[in-house]
Amino acid sequence: MHIDQIYIRYLKDNDSKGIQLIYNKYARQIVTLIQRNSGTEDDGYDILQEALVDIYHMARDRDFELTTNFGSFLSLVCKRKWLNVLKKNQRLQVTKATDDLFHIEDHAQQEWEQMLHQVDKENKVMAMLDTLGKSCQEIIKRCLVEKHQEQIAESMGISYAYLRKKKSECMASLVQKIKQSGVF
Amino acid sequence: MENKADKIQAYIDGLLTGDELAQFEKWMAEDEELRAEVHAQREVQETIRKRLTSKEDALRANLRQARVGLQTGRKGVVSLYKVYLPVAAAVCLLIFFSIFYLYTDDSYLYDLPAMQSEVVRGQEANVSYENAVQAFNAQSYEEARGILYSLIEADSSVVQYRYYAALTYVGEQNWSQALPELTPIAEGKSIFADEAKYYLALVYHKIDQHEEAKTLLREIPSQGKLGEKAGKLLDVLEK
Numbered sequence: 224m225h226i227d228q229i230y231i232r233y234l235k236d237n238d239s240k241g242i243q244l245i246y247n248k249y250a251r252q253i254v255t256l257i258q259r260n261s262g263t264e265d266d267g268y269d270i271l272q273e274a275l276v277d278i279y280h281m282a283r284d285r286d287f288e289l290t291t292n293f294g295s296f297l298s299l300v301c302k303r304k305w306l307n308v309l310k311k312n313q314r315l316q317v318t319k320a321t322d323d324l325f326h327i328e329d330h331a332q333q334e335w336e337q338m339l340h341q342v343d344k345e346n347k348v349m350a351m352l353d354t355l356g357k358s359c360q361e362i363i364k365r366c367l368v369e370k371h372q373e374q375i376a377e378s379m380g381i382s383y384a385y386l387r388k389k390k391s392e393c394m395a396s397l398v399q400k401i402k403q404s405g406v407f
Numbered sequence: 408m409e410n411k412a413d414k415i416q417a418y419i420d421g422l423l424t425g426d427e428l429a430q431f432e433k434w435m436a437e438d439e440e441l442r443a444e445v446h447a448q449r450e451v452q453e454t455i456r457k458r459l460t461s462k463e464d465a466l467r468a469n470l471r472q473a474r475v476g477l478q479t480g481r482k483g484v485v486s487l488y489k490v491y492l493p494v495a496a497a498v499c500l501l502i503f504f505s506i507f508y509l510y511t512d513d514s515y516l517y518d519l520p521a522m523q524s525e526v527v528r529g530q531e532a533n534v535s536y537e538n539a540v541q542a543f544n545a546q547s548y549e550e551a552r553g554i555l556y557s558l559i560e561a562d563s564s565v566v567q568y569r570y571y572a573a574l575t576y577v578g579e580q581n582w583s584q585a586l587p588e589l590t591p592i593a594e595g596k597s598i599f600a601d602e603a604k605y606y607l608a609l610v611y612h613k614i615d616q617h618e619e620a621k622t623l624l625r626e627i628p629s630q631g632k633l634g635e636k637a638g639k640l641l642d643v644l645e646k
Contacts, residue, residue: 237462239469246473272470279555280467308554338609348454356631367456380566380597384525384533392523398448407447 227293234275235282245275249294260305268309274300277342285338299332303339347406351397359393366390373381415445441587516640517609519578520602522551522571533558539571548575566567566597577606585610605637611612619645 233241253274254267262270277300282286289296352360365375366386376386401407418431435442457490522543526532539642542551555572558565573588589610592603604623611620621644627637 234466237466237469239472242469243473243476246470246477250474250477268474272467272474275465275470278464279463280458280461283461345454345458348451349458352455354630356633357601357628359631361598363455363457367452368459377564380564380595380599382533382536382565382567384523385523385567387416388413388523388525391412394416394448394452395412398444398451401451402447407450 224291226339227291227296228289230293231274231287231289234279234405237279238363242275242302245293246271250302252294256298256301257305261309262305266305266308270301271297274304277339277346280342280345281335281338284316289337289340296335299335304358332341344406347404348401351400351406354400355393356396359389359396362386362389363393364372411444415441415448418445419449433559439493513639516636516643519574519606522574522581536568543571543575545576546578548578550576566592566595566599569595570599570603573603574606579612580613582610585616601633605633605640607639608640612640612644621643 230241230245232238233245250268250271253271254264255281257267257270258264274297278297352363361379362375365379368371369375372386373383376383379386381389414423414431418428421645423431435445522540525536535558538560539551539554542548542554552572554576555568555575556606558568559572562568569588570592573585573592576582576585577590586607589603589607592599593607594600594604604627608620608623611617611623624637624641624644628634629638
């Protein structure tokens, strides 16, 4: 196990002192990286935060082991995220040369790439959920987390049958949106 | 009548049994598209469930705190870019939507929603409610209201009955009755609160109390179809 696995542990445990250490040690490096690639200081901090959240999900859901130093790995995740932002905002004409800049050759890194791709996919599902109406969001979230659906219906002032009908309707609409966006 | 979405959801929730389950599984075995839909829906549900229980919010709070901790004492220079880009974007959006709306029919903003049936698998149909659904959707508002009021009498805690009963007055353009019926629902905390706000705003608009209408529309979150409709109605009122 790489000695820097401790940083992954800090994130996984949501250890505030450890997280402060990550910021103290790596934030400047990441912010500079983003600023050198058409970003602002705020962009740098935003990308760092989102990259750390992605790493948290990777560590939490999967058997993730660091095989290089944390700084290199964090840079890779941040570069990847920043490239996506540039593509989305069309602030960068994406060419083969640009893609090569972020090309991953190492086998371990290819595994990370697969994990990060999965995290991206999940991020997009959650972003799509946020585009649904408030009542649909509430129904989906509560039905997926709480056990007793009759109680959910009662607390929402609707019948159990109506809740189930709305849930299937809202889920179908969400899946449709996700499909249209090309996530699946 | 159950549709495909209901069946998929019932299957995923484990509510299909016996012949119904066998029939659905046979349908899935024969229909690749259905199989893909079930798989996608299951994956989406799993993702949402996992994320909602991931305690991501607590992590984000610590990340924000760490950023503040690092930046304490260092005041960032606010660039002109940060100030003017959002303003420019907002102006562009305003121009775009102004042009767009000039050429868009907005009659749908005044339509009532279809009343939702609640026939689902494994649940005995509430015949009275389904009759109310039929009457409401056929625009027989008085008949629908009569049935809904009898349901309210039997169980006054179900907001959904009161919401659709209130909408029957909107359907009849009986604004003076619609107003007191919709107000408590709009002010409440049920899942119908935002929809009730929208139709209450419509009522205020119809009785020329435009400021009240605008205030209500601004309270509706911008996400989803309702948010979009509220935004468009607000534009109509502000023209």
